[in-house]
Amino acid sequence: MHSTDIAHARTPEPATGDRRRWFALAIVMTAAFMDLVDVTIVNIAVPSIQRDEGASFSQIQWITAGYALAFAAGLVTGGRLGDIHGRKWIFLLGIGGFTVASALCGFAVNPEMLVASRILQGAMAALMVPQVLSIVHATFPAHERGKVFGLFGAIVGLGAVSGPLLGALLTQGNLFGLEWRPIFLINLPVGVAALVLGSRFITESKAPRALKLDLPGVALVTLALLMLLYPLTRGRELGWPVWGYVSMAGALVVFAVLVAYERAKGARDGSPLIELSLFRVKSFAAGIAVQTVFGVGLGVFFLVWTLYMQIGLGWSALRAGLTGVPFSVAVSVAAGVSVQQLVPRFGRKVLQAGALVMAAGVLIYLAEAERYGLAISSWQMVLPLAVMGVGMGLIVAPLTDAVLSEVPREHAGSASGLINTVQQMGNALGLGLVSVVFFGVIDEPLAPAETGPAFVDGFTHALGWVAAVLGVIFLLMFALPKRPAQHVEGADLGEEAPVAGEKEPELVP
Numbered sequence: 001m002h003s004t005d006i007a008h009a010r011t012p013e014p015a016t017g018d019r020r021r022w023f024a025l026a027i028v029m030t031a032a033f034m035d036l037v038d039v040t041i042v043n044i045a046v047p048s049i050q051r052d053e054g055a056s057f058s059q060i061q062w063i064t065a066g067y068a069l070a071f072a073a074g075l076v077t078g079g080r081l082g083d084i085h086g087r088k089w090i091f092l093l094g095i096g097g098f099t100v101a102s103a104l105c106g107f108a109v110n111p112e113m114l115v116a117s118r119i120l121q122g123a124m125a126a127l128m129v130p131q132v133l134s135i136v137h138a139t140f141p142a143h144e145r146g147k148v149f150g151l152f153g154a155i156v157g158l159g160a161v162s163g164p165l166l167g168a169l170l171t172q173g174n175l176f177g178l179e180w181r182p183i184f185l186i187n188l189p190v191g192v193a194a195l196v197l198g199s200r201f202i203t204e205s206k207a208p209r210a211l212k213l214d215l216p217g218v219a220l221v222t223l224a225l226l227m228l229l230y231p232l233t234r235g236r237e238l239g240w241p242v243w244g245y246v247s248m249a250g251a252l253v254v255f256a257v258l259v260a261y262e263r264a265k266g267a268r269d270g271s272p273l274i275e276l277s278l279f280r281v282k283s284f285a286a287g288i289a290v291q292t293v294f295g296v297g298l299g300v301f302f303l304v305w306t307l308y309m310q311i312g313l314g315w316s317a318l319r320a321g322l323t324g325v326p327f328s329v330a331v332s333v334a335a336g337v338s339v340q341q342l343v344p345r346f347g348r349k350v351l352q353a354g355a356l357v358m359a360a361g362v363l364i365y366l367a368e369a370e371r372y373g374l375a376i377s378s379w380q381m382v383l384p385l386a387v388m389g390v391g392m393g394l395i396v397a398p399l400t401d402a403v404l405s406e407v408p409r410e411h412a413g414s415a416s417g418l419i420n421t422v423q424q425m426g427n428a429l430g431l432g433l434v435s436v437v438f439f440g441v442i443d444e445p446l447a448p449a450e451t452g453p454a455f456v457d458g459f460t461h462a463l464g465w466v467a468a469v470l471g472v473i474f475l476l477m478f479a480l481p482k483r484p485a486q487h488v489e490g491a492d493l494g495e496e497a498p499v500a501g502e503k504e505p506e507l508v509p
Helices: 020-053 057-085 087-106 111-139 142-173 187-201 215-234 242-269 276-280 282-312 317-323 325-346 348-375 378-404 409-437 448-479
Strands: 204-206 506-508
Touching: 020 057, 020 087, 020 111, 020 142, 020 187, 020 282, 020 317, 057 087, 057 111, 057 204, 057 215, 057 282, 057 409, 087 111, 087 187, 087 204, 111 204, 111 409, 142 317, 142 325, 215 242, 215 409, 242 276, 276 282, 276 409, 282 317, 282 348, 282 378, 282 409, 282 448, 317 325, 317 378, 325 348, 325 378, 348 378, 348 448, 378 409, 409 448
Parallel strands: none
Antiparallel strands: 204 506
């Protein structure tokens, strides 16, 4: 998450007796939870949305990829806006917009409106989410932050477990005959409460020397991503036209222009959107590559998995949601153990073991899906899902620490913002690739009797790709430091002197 200046400057210690800060913490954690749940809740409802709205497969991809793309494109900008205009103000703007976008998603009259509303929702999440850690830094004294970051880990785990289940219950329950719509409408009361309470209890804070907003940088990042993802998502449907290949090649040119522009801007006024000097740190460059590729793998797997279970196997949303519980529980348990006990002893090997264990889980799943076909049961999926979950838990929790461990302190904020951004970009790219690795092997139109076998084939094909991606991640991890420094972002920064030449963050009453 992006917290440009607070991550390395000393926060004036708030009065320990002030109870308001715990209310503020509850409010920002609720917002973080809403975003986490929203990402996972939609996947489980996708088949229901497709049936109800008559959405095409490319529209289905855009319902998930549109959110990830808007979120990725806006994350660094959202963090910068909070530094400039005040974190409380931008947080409240983000949560208000997120609530409105959720209402528009819930009341969407056609697939096009739903896709547009999801893009808006992702953009609003990009304003809201980066402020969360910034507000925590500005609100809590240093000796309390360890406890607060521990709570954050628990919330992330809870979001991962409860999202698919909540989505399944709301979709299956068909509240008031609204089908899938309550998965979005549930955000309304939560968002309104967070808006009212946040305006009262959150303390305003700004960066001591606000950097300027790099609008051309934002435009170039967004354009490059769109040029890459739009033809990937629509290509198969349109018969892979020539303009699609031209657009994807053009995206690489736009990325090159972005690098040149950011280098010039950094030299000119010291406030580029992307701090290019970070990429000279080997562990950071490798970590960013790992995050991106990992995002691609997860983007492919989660969408394909829910389509396989619900459309291919004909399972209900609730059964699909419950089938995923062993995976979520395994991720949470392994994540806790990896950070507290394994990484301090074994360092980088834990992350590499995670990639291999997760790949093993994928291969077991592939073998079972091929062996049992349409007769596969939820119980037969427990082993591969639990193995995959353990592997993922060993990677996700310690990865950020490993990536940030050799980054200069003054860039910790922008570096952590960049980590989140590339993971979301990878996720959006993975969702775009679903049309190639999954739908690309399914011949349309399908007769009802052909749907199940075709989706099983598509699923096993996609799993092969996910296993290959995890192999690439294992190799990239050799460039990470052997012993990652612990808790760069959540370190006891408050006790240290500010970086030379910097003032303390200014707290606005």
